[in-house]
Amino acid sequence: MPDASIQTGALMDITSRPATVFVEGSGSWLYDREGRRYLDFVQGWAVNSLGHSPRALVEALGTQAQRLVNCSPAYYNEPMLRLARQLAERSGLGRVFFANSGAEANEGAIKLARKWGQLNRHGAYEIITMEHGFHGRTLATMSASGKPQWEQLFEPKVPGFVKVPLNDLAAVEAAISVRTVAVMLEPIQGEAGVFAATDAYLRELRELTRRWGLLLILDEIQTGMGRTGRLFASEHAGVTPDIMTLGKGLGGGVPLAALLAKESVSCFAHGDQGGTFNGSPLMTAVGAAVLEEVTRPGFLDAVAETGAHLVRGLAALAERRGFGGVRGRGLLLALDLGRPLGPALVEAARAEGLLINAPRPDCLRFMPALNVSRDEVNEMLAILDRVAAMTA
Numbered sequence: 247m248p249d250a251s252i253q254t255g256a257l258m259d260i261t262s263r264p265a266t267v268f269v270e271g272s273g274s275w276l277y278d279r280e281g282r283r284y285l286d287f288v289q290g291w292a293v294n295s296l297g298h299s300p301r302a303l304v305e306a307l308g309t310q311a312q313r314l315v316n317c318s319p320a321y322y323n324e325p326m327l328r329l330a331r332q333l334a335e336r337s338g339l340g341r342v343f344f345a346n347s348g349a350e351a352n353e354g355a356i357k358l359a360r361k362w363g364q365l366n367r368h369g370a371y372e373i374i375t376m377e378h379g380f381h382g383r384t385l386a387t388m389s390a391s392g393k394p395q396w397e398q399l400f401e402p403k404v405p406g407f408v409k410v411p412l413n414d415l416a417a418v419e420a421a422i423s424v425r426t427v428a429v430m431l432e433p434i435q436g437e438a439g440v441f442a443a444t445d446a447y448l449r450e451l452r453e454l455t456r457r458w459g460l461l462l463i464l465d466e467i468q469t470g471m472g473r474t475g476r477l478f479a480s481e482h483a484g485v486t487p488d489i490m491t492l493g494k495g496l497g498g499g500v501p502l503a504a505l506l507a508k509e510s511v512s513c514f515a516h517g518d519q520g521g522t523f524n525g526s527p528l529m530t531a532v533g534a535a536v537l538e539e540v541t542r543p544g545f546l547d548a549v550a551e552t553g554a555h556l557v558r559g560l561a562a563l564a565e566r567r568g569f570g571g572v573r574g575r576g577l578l579l580a581l582d583l584g585r586p587l588g589p590a591l592v593e594a595a596r597a598e599g600l601l602i603n604a605p606r607p608d609c610l611r612f613m614p615a616l617n618v619s620r621d622e623v624n625e626m627l628a629i630l631d632r633v634a635a636m637t638a
Contacts, residue, residue, distance in 0.1 A: 264596060271298025274615050274622045276601065286601045287614045287626055292436070292468050292578060295495035296539055297615035303498050306535035307528065314527045319520060325531035332537055333504060336477055338486050340509035344502065344525035348467035348493030349382025351503040354519055355430070355463050355489050356386050358505065360406075362461060362513050363427030370427040373463070376412045380437035381430070381465055390430060393437070413447045419454060428461035428489075429454075433479035436468040436613075439606045440573045440580030445483035452485045461488040461511060467503070471495035472540040472616050474576035475550030482575070495616070498536040502529040540616065549616050552623065553577045556612065559627040567634045579612045580605070587637060594633040600626060 254263075266284075270277040274297055276284045286298070296302060310325060317323055330342040345351045356373065363370035375381070377392040388396050389404040408426075410417040418429060429451060434442045443451075455462040464487040469479035473495055476482055480490070488511050493503035523529075539545065553576040560572045560581050570582030583591070588604025595602050603611045610630075614622070 266596075273297040273300070274618050282599065284596070284599050284601050285622060285626055285629070287612050287618075288601045288603045289613055289615050290499065291494065291603070292473055292613040293494045293497070294499045295471055295473070295536060295616050296498050297617060298499070300498065300539075300617075302535045302539050303500070303532055306532045307500075310528050310531035316523070316526050316528065319522070319524050319526075323525070323527040323530070325527045325534055326525040329530045329534045329537065330525075332534065333492070333506060336537075336541070337490060337506050339490060339506040341507050341512040343505040343507075343514075343519060344530060345493075345505060345521060346501045346503060346523055346529075347382070348465075348491065348503050349384045349387045350521070351467070351491040351493055351505045352381045352387045352390070352465055353384050354505040355465075355491050355507075356390060357519065358489060358507060358511065358514060359428040359430075359461050359463060361518065362511055365513055367427055367459065368424070370425050372406045372408055372423070372425040373427060374408045374410055374418055374421050374429045376431045376435070377409050378412070378435055378438035378441070379409075379430075379432055379465075380435065381432075382467075412441060413444055415447060415450050415454060418451065422458055422460070426458075426460060428463050430463035430465065432465045432467075433469045433483075434474070434574060434578055436578060436611070437605055439609045440578060440611055442573065442575060448480065448483040448485045452483075452487075455488075463487060463489040463491075465491050467491055467493040469575075469578060471536070472546050472549055472576075473578050473613075475546055475553060476576075477541065477546065479575070495540075496533050496536065497529060498532060500529050500532045502533045504533075545616075549576050552618060552620065553579065555620055556614075556623050556627075559623065560612075563627060563631050563634065566631065569634075573609075574612075577612070577614055577616055577618070581610045581612070583608050583610065590637050591630070591633060594637050595629060598629050598633055600629040600633075602626075602630070 267279045269279045276286045360371045375390045379392040381387040381390045386404045390407045392409050408421045470492045490506045570584040573580045586607035588607045592604050605611050
């Protein structure tokens with residue numbers, strides 16, 4: 247039960263939270279109001295790409311706040327234009343729409359695909375998505391997601407989403423009909439427990455969608471912005487989608503997301519899409535600062551190297567403690583526990599000053615800051631090994 251002194255009663259009770267109240271963060275570390283520190287390998291679910299309160303983000307916020315916080319998306323602002331140009335150049339996708347969350351960006355992707363289907367595929371509107379996928383918590387993005395727990399929640403759902411297994415190209419082709427407009431998936435299913443679409447599958451899917459005249463939508467909310475050791479996870483497969491969504495790490499801790507699309511697919515008419523805070527100068531200034539840091543020479547190579555170091559450490563720990571294998575890429579990884587120990591390990595680790603996540607009872611997920619040090623990785627592994635010895 248939460249500590250009564252925390253005064254939680256004003257908050258809606260939408261999730262189980264420990265009694266800890268955090269008041270400060272720096273890099274890979276969080277501090278609670280009692281002054282205790284925690285090594286954070288959750289980082290807001292892969293949000294804090296540069297760690298807690300990084301200098302680049304703090305300076306961007308301070309500088310921009312003194313100049314212009316908000317001028318309405320009815321007008322252009324300089325940081326909005328700068329970040330849009332940089333993302334378009336880096337992605338090879340010509341148009342960018344800014345949003346406040348990954349779910350909102352994915353909602354926009356769904357709307358854009360349906361509008362494109364009206365104009366180019368005789369009103370086609372269905373989108374093939376993946377079983378166990380996760381695209382957000384709006385009604386449409388929940389409908390697009392493949393979480394079994396949501397099947398009967400908030401009925402009736404938004405129709406028009408056909409689910410198939412990940413990495414099964416034949417199932418995708420069998421699901422295509424005259425109503426199909428697009429295929430949408432995450433390069434790595436993070437919330438499902440870090441299950442990756444193979445590079446070969448993504449390449450074959452790109453060819454399949456081209457052959458059928460369909461759009462390919464990649465949800466890179468969790469995998470984008472350097473998380474896998476490339477700026478976008480799709481780069482590992484050499485694939486460019488028609489539509490891509492970014493979030494989480496794009497803002498480095500502030501609410502910022504983006505919908506990117508090829509010029510030929512960007513068919514919104516005036517009034518079709520918008521949002522009060524979308525493209526605010528304050529948030530896009532931060533996004534530009536984060537992008538500059540992530541694309542500095544050597545940064546992404548370091549992410550890949552640190553990820554490989556973490557994989558080796560987790561594999562050795564798994565062998566010692568009788569766990570399964572390691573999944574994922576870069577610094578989005580999961581350890582297969584082979585049995586439902588996840589919640590117990592999360593709780594035991596927190597008691598030892600380590601924050602980790604169990605997306606499923608039988609695995610742990612690791613999403614540290616992209617600039618986490620090897621010493622911090624080693625400290626995490628030592629704590630986890632210690633609590634695993636006690637729990638397993």
